[in-house]
Amino acid sequence: MKKEQVVNCQFSVWYPIFKKHTIKSLILPLPQNVIDYLLDDGTLVVSGSDNNTQQTHTNNNDSDAEEDVQWSDDETTTTATAPEFPEFTSRVLEAINALGGYVFPKLNWSAPRDANWIALNSSLQCQSLSDIFLLFKSSDFVTHDLAQPFLHCSDQDSPDPAINYELVLRKWSELISGGEFRCFVKENKLIAISQRDYTQYYQHVLKQEEQISHAIQDFFSQHIQYNFLDEDFVFDVYRDSQGRVWLIDLNPFGQVTDSLLFSWEELTSGEVAHQQEGPAFRCTNSEVTVQPSPCLSYRIPRDFLDLSTGEDAYKLIDFLKLKKSQQEESEEEEEEVEVIPQQ
Known part of the structure; x- marks a missing residue:
């Protein structure tokens, strides 16, 4: 498999050729700040309400009004401000409405099929940008598209072709x-x-x-x-x-x-x-x-999967150190317990 073959399989390359024989779709250029957001491990939720500009479909369960996302542990508490993409949001909502209000999203090559478990409806059906981002940021398939699209190509010595990333929105169809x-x-x-x-x-x-x-x-x-x-x-x-x-x-x-x-x-x-x-x-x-x-394997936290397969030696070492520490603490507690002899 050559890099050129991967490039030719991008949706925007083949869709115009076979448009009459496939599902109606719209293609939107993906801004660099959106790509950076999708690759960022920190922030998950997009701030702002993307249903304010939506004309025909609303979602009363959205919690997009929350401006900040917080994480905390025993030592520190940090706050990450979720990004906003007003212009891109407007274009996405316009496209969704043009396709009937519900869409199936994907990037140049992959759909987030490995992430449908995280959606409330356990489906890839989306009606807002928040729905799409939730799936994309939870998908290893999408991350592969963005970070390593030519990973398995045989011509690794040749330079990687330039890729213009796109958000593909396909009219939702109930396929059996x-x-x-x-x-x-x-x-x-x-x-x-x-x-x-x-x-x-x-x-x-x-x-x-x-x-x-x-x-x-x-x-x-x-x-x-x-x-x-x-x-x-x-x-x-x-x-x-x-x-x-x-x-x-x-x-x-x-x-x-x-x-x-x-x-x-x-x-x-x-x-x-x-x-x-x-x-x-x-x-x-x-x-x-x-x-x-x-x-189903994508529903398991990555750390657990690495431990079970032994793929990450450092995680395994840390895990063994933790178990050893717990064992030592347990032995110390047993030694401190006062033993009362029987009368």
């Missing part, structure tokens, strides 16, 4: 997870199709495997094949209840993209492509194989 599929294209040939939500068993997918595969192949040959800038890429589609296929997203053909029910080894080696004439189709074929969502 059982209708989403990920498709893998190598040398402009569709070689594999995987059920997108492979952690669940959908009976209709197993029963309609042939129809689904043919519908996606037809969509690919009519609208996608030879129209994208690269010959190796991954695209996500949604097949609705009427059998119509819609393009949802485009991703680089490489490790940065989840290969779902396939492995990247078999996808890159040509093993899958030579097994049959058409694309290989895989889905979860019984309830026995249902798995927990891979995004």
Whole structure:
């Protein structure tokens, strides 16, 4: 996977090409002060009320009127003033209203799918800038987009291309997870199709495997094949209840993209492509194989995850020191207890 391939998979690059075959969306340039805020570990809540300028939708539960966010511990108390983005807020609210009042947000590449647990509705549905920021600041996927978009590229010796970061707002649509599929294209040939939500068993997918595969192949040959800038890429589609296929997203053909029910080894080696004439189709074929969502790990505090996997040696050393200190204190307390002999 080359850096150029990652650049070509930006939403603003492919959306104009396939606009008629995907969900209506609006793209807003992301100001540098907003990027700095999203990368800042300190402040979480945006000050000011972003629903004051909203014309058709309000949220009475917003607590944006609070100007300061405070943290305290045993030794110090600090106050961080949450930033305000009045002009950007106004543009975002105008775009949200133009899209019907509810949107699905993402950056150039990623949506904050790993952070939907933090939203009150456990969904990526947003109706204000505060909703979007809460998801973005809680998402490792978004942080990767902003900080390390070319991390897994093979041409690390070449300079990183300049990126103009954007906020993508997509009109909210109720998509059934059982209708989403990920498709893998190598040398402009569709070689594999995987059920997108492979952690669940959908009976209709197993029963309609042939129809689904043919519908996606037809969509690919009519609208996608030879129209994208690269010959190796991954695209996500949604097949609705009427059998119509819609393009949802485009991703680089490489490790940065989840290969779902396939492995990247078999996808890159040509093993899958030579097994049959058409694309290989895989889905979860019984309830026995249902798995927990891979995004569940993002709900665990990072410190706990580092300790459990041993990825951060310093955290492990500090943890062992703490346990040793607690043990010594416990032994000292036992020695101080007066023992009364039995009469």
